[in-house]
Amino acid sequence: MTLTVIAPAGSSLKANPVHIAVVDDEPPIRTLLRNCFEAEGYRVSEAASGAELTKLVKAGGVGLITLDLTLGNESGLEIARGIRAESQVPIIMVTGKGDLIDRVVGLEVGADDYIAKPFHLREMLARVRSVLRRSGAQADRGATTSAMEVIYRFDGWEFNLTRRELNQPDGKPCSLTTAEIDLLAVLVKRPGHVLSRDAIMDQLKGHDWAANDRAIDSQVSRLRKKLDGDSEATSLIKTIRGAGYSFTGKVIKA
Structure with a gap:
């Protein structure tokens, strides 16, 4: 495997609890x-197999995973599926250039x-920071008060x-x-509106969807299943x- 190695500018050694x-x-x-990650102050553990990764995740404290899709005889997709069944820890998949199908399935x-x-x-590093920022792993929860919180309610749900x-x-x-949280945020902010796939991709800043419809369809399908089951x-x-998606719930912003 060949990597283009360019040292990040402005690296710092400030403390960072993310593992x-x-x-x-x-x-x-x-x-x-x-x-690279330790130079930025992150704590890092290495794993060469799915079994080693599973041990790390079960031990607790892992804040993000970078996962190569090709691990000898193991499938990175199957490893990701197993981790996701047990944990919502953010996962960044590393794929071969042009492997669109693997990215979509991922x-x-x-x-x-x-x-x-x-x-x-x-x-x-930019991807890691973006995913951590979206997941809230680096957020200062203590600075948030209920008066500042943005809450959406729909059909008994509270987001x-x-x-x-x-x-x-x-x-x-x-x-x-x-990714599902970001997608739901886009939808509840525009209830009743038909949003094309392009419009959704445009709103999901920080995600790289490779401008393909199936990636958005996959995320919508996963979110829909959690909200409604299979119906x-x-x-x-x-x-x-032929147009896109529309959120039909009656949304009330608190």
Whole structure:
């Protein structure tokens, strides 16, 4: 594998509690990314296999995973699917250049972003910061007061956009990935409007959707399943054939 290595400008050693798991079966790549992330103050652990990654995640404290899709005889997609079944830790998938199908499937199994090889270290750092920012891992929760919170309510659901939390009508939390939270935020802000895929992609700043419809369709499908189960007939997210999607819930902003 060939990486374009450019040292990030303005690197700092300030303390940062976020723990990044670097998953790759090539030791030089793991070392390269470890050095890059540690130079920015992140805590880093390495894993060469799905089993090693699972141990790290179960031990707790992992704030983000960079996961190569090709790990010897293992499938990075299957590893991601297994992690996502147990945890909502953000995942950045590392794919081969041009592997569009893998990227789409990666989003389908719950990855938050992806980066194609070869990549610049500066680009990788930008992706990490963007995903962490969206996931709230670096947010100062203590500075948030209820008076400042932005809350949307619809059909018994409560979506706290400030805290990036969604509660079901029975009050139980609904676990969403960072990408699903961002998508829901776009939809609830424009209830009743038909949003084309291009319009949704334009609103989802910070995500790289490779300008393909299937990536958005996959995210909508995952979010719809969590909101409605498998019934599109009573879905809060309607598919408008040939046009896009529309959020049909009656939204009240608190």
